[in-house]
Amino acid sequence: MDIKLPYSLLAEYIDTSAPVMKVVEALTLCGPTVDRVTPVGKDAVLDIEVITNRVDMASAFGIAREAAAILPQFGIAAKLKNNPYRNLQLAIPPAENQLPLKVQILDQSLVSRFSCLCLEDVVVGASAPDTVIMLEKAGLHSVNNVVDISNELTLRLGQPVHIFDYDKLLGNKMILRESRKGEKITTLDGRQHTLLGKDIVIEDGQGRLVDLCGIIGGQLSMVDENTHRVVLFVQTYEPKRIRRTSLYTQNRTLAAQIFEKNPDPALVIPTLNQGVALLTARTGAKVAGKLIDIKARLKQPAKIKLSLAWLNQLAGIEVSAINIRSILKRLGFTVVGNNTLTVSVPTWRVHDIKLKQDLAEEVLRVMGYFRWPSHFPCTFLDKFDEEPILRLETKIKHFLAAVGFCEVYNYSLVNKTDLAQNDIAKTGAIALRNPLSADYTHLRTSLIPGVLSALAFNAPLAEKLLIFELSNVYLGWDGEHLPEERPMLVLSGWSIDFRELKGYLESLFSHLHASPVTFRENDSQYLGPAADIFIDNVLVGHIGLSKPGIAHHFRLPVCPLVELDLRQVLLRAFVPSQYQPVSIFPPVVEEVTIASKLSVGELLA
Template sequence: MRISFDWLKTLISIDQPAPAIGALLTASGLEVESLEELEGTPGGLRGVVLGTVLTCERHPDADKLSLTTVDVGDDTPRQIVCGAPNVAAGQRVVVALEGATLHPSSGEPFKIKKSKIRGAASEGMICAEDEIGLGNSHAGIMVLDTDLPNGTPAADYFGLGSDTVFEIGLTPNRADAASHYGVARELRALLGQPCHLPEVSGFTAPTAAPANAIEVVIEDEGAAPRYAGLLLENVQVGASPEWLQRRLRSIGLSPINNVVDVTNFVLHELGQPLHAFDADQIAGNKIRVKRATADEKFVTLDGLERSLKAEDLVITDANGQPLALAGVFGGKTSGVSEGTTRVLLESAYFSPAVVRKTAQTHQLKTDASFRFERGTDPNMVPVALQRAALLLQEVAGATIAAPVVDVYPTPIAPTTVRLRLSRVDRLIGQHIEPARIRQILTDLEIDIAEQSSDEWLLTVPAFKVDVTREADVIEEILRIYGYNNVALKPHNSASYLAQFPNPDPEVTRVKIAALLSGQGYSEILTNSLTNSQYFEKDGEQDASLVRILNYNSIDLNIMRPTLLYSGLETIRHNINRRQRDLKLYEFGKTYHQNENGKYQEKNKLVIYLTGNASGETWQQKSEKAAFHDLAGAVQQVLAALGFGGAASQPVQHPYLAGGLALLVHNQPLAQFGAVSPSVLKQLDVTQPVWYAELDWDGLVRKYKPTLAARELSKFPEVRRDLSLVVDKTVTFDQLQQIARRTEKKLLQSINVFDVYEGPNLGEGKKSYSVSFTLQDFTQTLSEQAIEQTMQKLIGQFEKQAGALIRK
């Protein structure tokens, strides 16, 4: 949501700069995501001021030039050479000072420098309107009629001052702040300054209805509790004045015409959506607010024909012909056009649930539906209508032709909430004086209907749709009081010591994230929504997919069953921008639906590796990422969690072209390998990708942090090597497990340092060159003990793996 600072200042007095106001709003819960400076014209007319021509003489060396002295508010007048034919002494003019950069209506910007023109010094420039980008005329300099002092910035004179726009990340519960007036109300409580609604006291309407007045009938009061309409005549549809266009552009809206612009202006000023109908297109001069007929066809303003649902709320004419989807979108035939002269202004309060369902069903998200879905203020309906009518009188020459029709059969009562002051202190954790609480509630327009020493009965206005409970009121008090004003205790301590056997999952995650980041991996965060077409097989989709019923995009219509595809989208995005060497990891959830229709969430840690594993240097060439680069990262994660030396086994993974699983307590909690070429082709990824998926829930559940320490051995370790010829089906992991089962005391580590395959080994054979590190922590190993250990290992390799020992 965009909020103009200048616009805001028309509703509340603010004497602080925009950054300070942004920080104040953020601290109260209206998070200002960014501040954007807007200039009324390119360059903002910086360095351009008003001046007075004191003297004007012909240039001694040029007949068409004049030599002038100009007072620009300094102690010393400036000498300026001017070529305009209409320059004369006594004129009030626009002067660009030395150093100013001008942005003309045509051509490139240019900078004003001190120069000599035909031998005469010139210390600035007297400007024509095209030279400062305010018009196209170059017939002469601009001559002003003003009493403003010399040196006044030209931007102030022309009303082209810069503006600051707040980009506010509005949370769904803060519908009360979805407008400039809503933000002004918030600042009233934060600054202690009064805010005010735009003046509508000048609104007058006829007391008697004319023959062509519009009748309003609400046929579904639950869906439309309040509906007001006002008939305007003699409307001249055309372009809006510059001030109105400038207001709309400041918040990112494009001006359309004066009627539509006024409805948009009032919506963003007061938070109340309005709609303008061409009154001549309303058959029978009657508005009916009713539910639609199932499968009824309706062409909306965007030119699309839509099939209505029976639960849709529509605005129709006397014949039942739809004119608009209530609170969402208008109809093409009833919209305001250049030929419109009679306008019916609509201002209403619609049920948030009804509007939300219609907007989701028809995939229509508008500024109006955004506000109606969250809840608008039913009491703002007549105020917004009067404000818009006065503006249309001003900008479109409209006349008010009939009394306001305001159908409000059952007024919406304010919410009543019981507040206990002791509960305020308990939830906030700090005592706040009752007088301060009273002031905050008053500034928030929450009235105290009854009160006792500890308990107050409050009346909450209808525009605060999210404040319905005592806890909500306390949150409102805390927001305005200030989270930062709640003091922390000087000492946080406990009266006992305890062991916490279960590790904090978040602390564990941070630990592993630091480990991977230290190895050069970058953490990514991808969307939990993905495309169901990724998971189609022969035109059929997996029944376990968790589908989104009200998705906004076909590309994001399910909850992801795996993190692989969103990660590959990130990899593709980077590869397409020539970032080919990637080491990435992500912690995230996957979502599944079991056979019983129950939903499951599972936490995963995934790792991606593609391109070169290391960069090219003068010492070594770059090397492509390989399986063992990824395996090393996975094993380090497991080792950090206390699962070093995990057993492995081949695994058939749906997205991998062959892979390996690491077992923790006989459970496969890590799977990794090369991503299948078919999956890479599906995602348009043009280079191999290595992928690992770890069951984070299982790892955290089994992880028991321990601190083990022992004295460094005083006795040396010994290394022995063996060359084992085995069948190709035998893995190094199998050999490692055999060795560790055979010798548990002396064997400290085992490592493979060479693998060889060749015709001299025989068909289906390969050779592992393996090193063994032996050490005894109580004595120096004797040659006899070493030999006995190695013979024992050799015997088991021959027996269990069918190994042949190469001499």
């Protein structure tokens, strides 16, 4: 994901004398890449690329933490400031009034942490010019002083925040649950969405949907000029559901992009603290209720052993123990020990730091990979044998291309319509849980539909056409383990007859030294008339003419087809040839003449 950050906002979290371009250079070399720097008056806007597993960097504070660790490696003093993690407890005075609010979470797997607080005496108006300009630099537009605070907190800390109008929550209740298929919600952008089900939503005491969680708020709970009491809530959701909903509703908001990457639940309360402080200062709000803090599922950080000798051996150069400790501590790790360090992973890195190799990567990339001397590795690649199935596939492809066949490639996914109209691939097709398109919903169980489709598309362009596809089909899913990937080969053609295709097949078997090959008449579910193909009395495939109904589905005349199971062919191919020396004696040929009125067939019988 990409974020826009004004440098002035970044500077609120790092104390350094380095000029903007030096900070940009150091970050790009050793941390998040700064793709573009746009001067805006005395400020500059940084376009920063944040990689998927580093959502902790998707904020001004996160980038500042990286810069505070990286800049000292360039001889530049830098110190992190205004660290929100210094206060993980709610730091607000007790409320004079207690607004009633009930929060109910029907499924604990939907949320890892949910915290909220009521405030009153809110005065909604325009934000200060400095706030408006800061948001515009970051690519956001100002709404009002309340909503702008939620967007500003996301930019500052990387933790999305939502604010509801308390009086619009009927029954003073918020119920977080799964959506039901067909439910509708109108969001803040004025769009109405019909939900597919299993989305995370919030309803009020009257069953009205007031929030499409993690994506965008609902119009029913919107803060406007008449709002005087609000609910400030900060939370972290189940990431897969957020991504699914965001994709199919086409709402790729900044909040959605952060929530789908597992932000740190420990940042919830620090963000709530800053939210209350900003609402108090800018809107005159007062706290009017107790903190509601629901911790459904929190992952405990790991402790990892890191040998300094091992790290130096891995790096290939000597890295001082002082520098290793300094880098890790500046990144937020807790470090104890001497020659072997015990490193406690901070809460914001629990998802990507699990091994000592991960710690080594952090140390070495902050130091800068460009500092390492350039040497060819003093090693060699072990000899390995080629996979037999790959050898077989290569040999088949080269032979078929040599005799005039064209290879076709098709998607491994098919759609429901083709399955419903096509008996070939319907049986046992595995449906995807989260297809990205209605055209690709199931894994294919046969190559024949794709080959016939390619034949129908290309046949009008040529008088004669021979095609084949060699790829995997997917069979036998039990609901738990991955399905079997079975390599198959399908041959077909336009303006050729059954005997010609059978001749090509026999030539292929001869080329593969597969024998003895026999054919036994037996119609299949999609071929008829047809025959089973045997090598050494083991069934390896089928040959025949496509059934008229199947051919008609693809707008083709009846055409010949061959389908082979390459696993079975492999076991019976490449039979070693036996050499028989040429006789040193001349051949003896005897000619026999038979006079008969019987037919040749009767005589041979």
